[in-house]
Amino acid sequence: DAGVTQSPTHLIKxxxxxxxxxxxxxxxxxxxxxxxxxxxxxPQFIFQYYEKEERGRGNFPDRFSARQFPNYSSELNVxxxxxxxxxLYLCASSLEGxxxxxELFFGEGSRLTVL
Amino acid sequence: AQSxxxxxxxVSVSEGALVLLRCNYSSSVPPYxxxxxxxxxQGLQLLLKYTSAATLVKGxxxxxxxxxKSETSFHLTKPSAHMSDAAEYFCAVLYTGGFKTIFxxxxxxxxxx
Numbered sequence: 001d002a003g004v005t006q007s008p009t010h011l012i013k014x015x016x017x018x019x020x021x022x023x024x025x026x027x028x029x030x031x032x033x034x035x036x037x038x039x040x041x042x043p044q045f046i047f048q049y050y051e052k053e054e055r056g057r058g059n060f061p062d063r064f065s066a067r068q069f070p071n072y073s074s075e076l077n078v079x080x081x082x083x084x085x086x087x088l089y090l091c092a093s094s095l096e097g098x099x100x101x102x103e104l105f106f107g108e109g110s111r112l113t114v115l
Numbered sequence: 116a117q118s119x120x121x122x123x124x125x126v127s128v129s130e131g132a133l134v135l136l137r138c139n140y141s142s143s144v145p146p147y148x149x150x151x152x153x154x155x156x157q158g159l160q161l162l163l164k165y166t167s168a169a170t171l172v173k174g175x176x177x178x179x180x181x182x183x184k185s186e187t188s189f190h191l192t193k194p195s196a197h198m199s200d201a202a203e204y205f206c207a208v209l210y211t212g213g214f215k216t217i218f219x220x221x222x223x224x225x226x227x228x
Contacts, residue, residue, distance in 0.1 A: 004158070033215070042205050042218035043159070056214040090158055102147035102166065102209045104216055106158035 002027070004107035006091050012113045013081050021076040021110045025093030031055075032074040033104065034066055035090040043090055049074055078112075086114045117141060119208050121219035129227045134178075134193040136222045138206030141187065147209040148189045149216070150180055154202045162204070165189060176200070201226045 005024045013019050025032050031050040035043035045058040049068035063079045072093075078085055088111050092104035122137040140146065147166050151159040163174025170182045180191045189206060206219040 035218075040221075042220045045215040045217070048214050050214075058215065092159075102149065102164060102216070103161055104159075106151075106160070108156070108158045 004091055004093050004105055006089075006107035006110050008110055009108065010111045010113075012115060014115050015081055015083060017081050017114075019078050019081060019112060021078075021089050021091075021112075022073065023076070023091030023093075023107060024073045025091075026105055029093035029095055029105070030072055031094045032068055032072065033092045033094070034074070034076045035092065036060075037088040037090055037109070039087070046076070081114045083114050086112060088112075117208070117210060117217055119206050119217055119219040121204075121206050121222050123222050124220065125223050125225065127225040127227060128196045130198055131195050134191070134196045134200065134224065136191040136204050136206075136224065138180075138189045138191065138219060139187055140189065140206075140208045142208070142210060146213075148180075148182060149207040149209070150174065150178070150189075150191050151205045151207060151218075152202050153205065153221075159205060162191070196224075196226045198226050198228065200224060 007022045033048040034046040037043045046060050047066045048055045052068045066076045068074045088109040090109045092106045118141045120139045149164045150162040152162050153159045162178050163172045165172050165182045173179045178193045182189050203221045203223045205221045207216050209216045
């Protein structure tokens with residue numbers, strides 16, 4: 001079975017640009033969470049979507065937005081990129097909202113570099 | 116505020132030695148607790164999880180962790196380190212009824228030959 005897939009794996013943008021990151025969850029998983037991992041730090045929660053509804057949002061500015069599609073795949077959008085947005089963006093899927101089993105299944109991430 | 120603290124950003128052990136990675140959480144209510152491992156240029160992989168069924172939890176690759184409510188700790192151990200254990204380890208917590216998993220800052224494990 002395929003795991004969580006993310007695209008693109010690497011990308012380079014310049015300040016002020018926009019980026020869209022994509023994630024396909026494990027088949028049967030209805031929840032997708034997005035995390036930002038800055039070099040040398042732990043993942044920071046950005047969003048969780050369950051059944052196409054936003055269940056929670058972390059402490060990130062409105063430049064960050066996301067959505068989940070009917071097939072449970074998800075997009076993370078970041079507008080007006082700043083140098084500080086450079087990070088590994090991780091997508092994780094879970095069966096329910098994560099509050100039952102708690103386990104997250106992670107993709108390998110999209111590494112964003114902002115110049 | 117809900118938080119997870121991992122003591123030691125770097126831990127170095129010799130091959131065959133005991134591995135001990137420390138984790139403390141802040142909560143009066145026992146949450147779900149996890150240890151994840153991240154190898155270079157990869158996503159996170161679950162090592163083990165505590166969900167109140169047993170205080171001593173066994174995971175993959177010979178790792179185990181013990182939940183101690185009185186100490187609000189969930190330290191990760193392995194009796195004998197292997198070179199392949201070199202990676203970054205993250206302790207994480209999910210509070211009952213919550214939706215976001217909170218991660219610690221991570222501990223990088225180095226294994227010396």
